[in-house]
Amino acid sequence: MTRWTRETIIEKILEWNVRFGEPPCSADWNPSLARWRAQEWRIERYRDGIWPSTNAAKRPFDGSFDAAVRAAGLEPHRSGPRRRPAGVARPAMEQREPQAPRSVDEALLESSERIRTMERRIASLEREVAAAERRADRAEDQLGDARVRARRAGERERRARGARERVQVVEREAGEQVEMLTADANARVRAAYDQAQAAVADTHEARRAARAAEVRAADAEARARAAERLLAEASTDSAAVGAAMSAARASEERAAAAERRARELATLVCGEPRQLTRGELARLREAGPTGPAVMANALRTLHKARAAGDRRGLTDALGDVASAAVGWRDRL
Incomplete structure (x- = not known):
């Protein structure tokens, strides 16, 4: 309830x-x-x-x-102990009768038996104490082993924590390097895009220059033909002939220069090969070392600067690579 x-x-x-x-x-x-x-x-x-x-x-x-x-209509009990009839309250234990007196010999035998029993009990207790001591020693050894294992586990945990921290540092540095390389790649892409736009503009300019050179070459040929006609008409006049010959040679030189410039522009636009003259080779030799060896050396320097994370060295190495590339392109 x-x-x-x-x-x-x-x-x-x-x-x-x-x-x-x-x-x-x-x-x-x-x-x-x-x-x-x-x-x-x-x-x-x-x-x-x-x-x-x-x-x-x-x-x-x-x-x-x-x-x-x-x-409930009843009378409650009075406070305090209640009187009971005589003989009702008895101890809850069996009453023993008086025992007859025993002789001294029986008491001695009983005491000696009790002594032997106590000696056996003491020997048993000593064995139990020795066993308990051995168990305590084993427990102490096990406790020492447990402490050693706990200390080793703590050391392993500290090493693992240090390894995790080192991994986090490496990951953070790798992330920073990736961000730097990404920014560098974006800058190179933008520079390549700007160079491509400049190359397109140079191509248009080269085409216009090539057309102008063709026009000048045609004009020079026309003047040369006119000079030849004048030479044929004024063959009697030596002074006029000399002037006409000089004008013709100058026109031919200008035409050759215009043709050479046109071929250079065509090579620049179309990528056709052209053989360099002796003067151009001499000027290239005087400009300093360039070519694939210089480019390879500059690229190795750039790789070392990127691996070391040196921003200043990276900037200088990029400048060396660009200079070597421009020199190699000019030599080609």
Whole structure:
């Protein structure tokens, strides 16, 4: 029953009175109080049925257990111990009869037997103590081994933590290098795009220059033909002939220069090979070392600067690579 009411408590008090021949007291329905009073038989009676606790019985009656008993029409017990008839209270132990006196020899034999028994017990206890000491030694050894293993585990954990920290540092440095390389690649892409745009503009300019050179070459040929006609017409005049020849040679030289410039522009635009003259070779030799060896050396310097993470060295190496590339292109 989850909650006791006034009526159910009165019913239980009457049921207790019918069953045990007396109304209940506070110790009957309070096992803790009965145990404190050394009245175990009250606990057995309480557990033999379904009864409310003392506090549950007092709650509907303003906290008075006697009021609950009186509400059931019974007279509560008086406080204090109750008088019992003589001979009712007896100790719960068997009464022993007096024993006859024994002789001294029997007492000595019994004492010697007890001594031997105690010696055997002492020897057994000593063996147990020795075994306990051995177990304690083994336990200490195991404890030492456990401490060593714990210390090694701590060292492994510290090494693992250090390895994780080093990995994090390497990952962070790798991320920074990747970001730097990405920025460098983006810069190179932008530079290549700008160079491509400049090359396209140079190509258009070269085409316009080639067309202008062709026009100038055609004009020079026309002037040369006119000079030849003038030479044929004025063959009698030596001074006129000399001037005409000089004009013709100058026109031929200008035409050759214009043709050479046109071939250079065509080579620049179309990529056709052209043989260098002796003067151009001499100027290239005077310009300093260039070519694949210089380019390879500059690339190795660039690789070392990137591996070392030296920004200043990387900038200088990029400048050397660009200079070697321009010199090699000019020599080609």
